[in-house]
Each structure stands twice: as structure tokens, then as C-alpha cells.
Amino acid sequence: MKTIQTMKTNARTTGVLYLIIIISGLFSELFVRSGIIVPGDANATAGNIAANSFLFRIGFISDLIMVMSDVGVPLLLYFVLKPVNKGLSMLAAFFRLAQATVLGINLLNFYLPLLLLGDNSYLSSFSDEQLNSLSLLFLNAHSYGYLISGVFFGISCVILGHLIFKAGYFPKWLGILVVAAGVSYLIDCFVNFLFPELTSTSEILVMTVAVVSELSLCLFLLIKGVKTN
Secondary structure: OOOHHHHHHHHHHHHHHHHHHHHHHHHHHHHHHHHHHOOHHHHHHHHHHHHOHHHHHHHHHHHHHHHHHHHHHHHHHHHHHOOOOHHHHHHHHHHHHHHHHHHHHHHHHHHHHHHHOOHHHHOOOOOHHHHHHHHHHHHHHHHHHHHHHHHHHHEEHHHHHHHHHHOOOHHHHHHHHHHHHHHHHHHHHHHHHOHHHHHHHHHHHHHHHHHHHHHHHHHHHHOOOOOOO
């Protein structure tokens, strides 16, 4: 009984962290980057950053909170799913930690425009146009860093979904959804790098399959934790 209660506590704590990840990630993407970054227009993007520098910094902190929360999730999921298969649970945790590591390092690309566009005398040899272009370049690199992290996350989701499907204390449909999410992330990553002309299609796949899957997992962990009957 104590083991089940501990498992349920770990699962619900994971759900709380998942909710933090979803909220902070969506805030940074939808309310910061999408409103500030103008694709292909370095001058407009730089102007938006200058006019909304505090919002830009909040977006950075929000992403930092997301990454820190993403460090706790694999550890707790490892404790929850270790009874199913200890080795695979550890492997899923390692891949998710690799994703968090890439995301953490990638945040430097997101912050660099603030340094480039700030009042820095050592950048006086660069023209404003050059600094604006470099800023947009780093923001584009940040988006590709997200895609690279998605490879590790996708593999982690496939393993995690398999473990959830095998576990008797999670519904099998949830495991199938998580596997599907992992596959959609992998498809989106490789399509972006190999067939960039098809990215609009792969992004739709992620927005439908992955979003539904992660919201379902988050809500199940928050509300139910684990099945007890």
C-alpha cells in the first residue's frame, strides 16, 4: 500500500512539473517569440526586441523554468516505471535528460540578441545592420536547437510510451498516444533538416498528435496519478 501511495505521489508530482513545462513553454513561444520575431526581417525583429526587452527577458526566464522542470520529470518517471523495466526506464530518463541539456545550452542562442543589441562598446566595429542580422541568426539557431533536442525527446517518448503501455497501472491508450507523440517529434525533426519544404505538414502533425498526447499524459498524472484498480 505504501509503495502504491509513493508511486501515486511521484506520478502527481510529475504531472505538476509537466503542467509547468507546458505553461512556461507555451508562454515563451506564443506570447514572446511569435510576437517579437519577424521571420526573414532582421531589422524589424531587432526593433521588436528593443521595444520589448523586458518581455524578451521574461521569455528567457520562462524557458529556463521549463528546462529546470524537465530535469525533474525523467527522475520521477524513472521511479514510477522502474517496476516495469528498470533498464528501459533509465534509458528513457537519459534521453530526456539529454534533451534538457540541449535545451539549456540552446538558451544561450535565445539570450545572445540582448547582448548584441545592448549598449556594448566592444561591438562598435559592427554596424547596426550587421548586429541585427546576427541577432536574427542566433534566434534562427535557437529554433534549430529546439529541433535537435526533439530527437532526444522523441526517442524518450517512444520508450516511455512502451513502458506506459506495458504497465498495469496506466491505460494502454495513453501509452499508444505517447509513442505516437514520440514518432511525430522524430518525423518533424528529420523533415526540417532533410525536407524543409515539407515542414508545414510535419508541424501540423506535431500540433495535433503531440499536443493531445502530452496534455493527456499531464492531466492523467495530475488527476489520477496511477490506476489502483
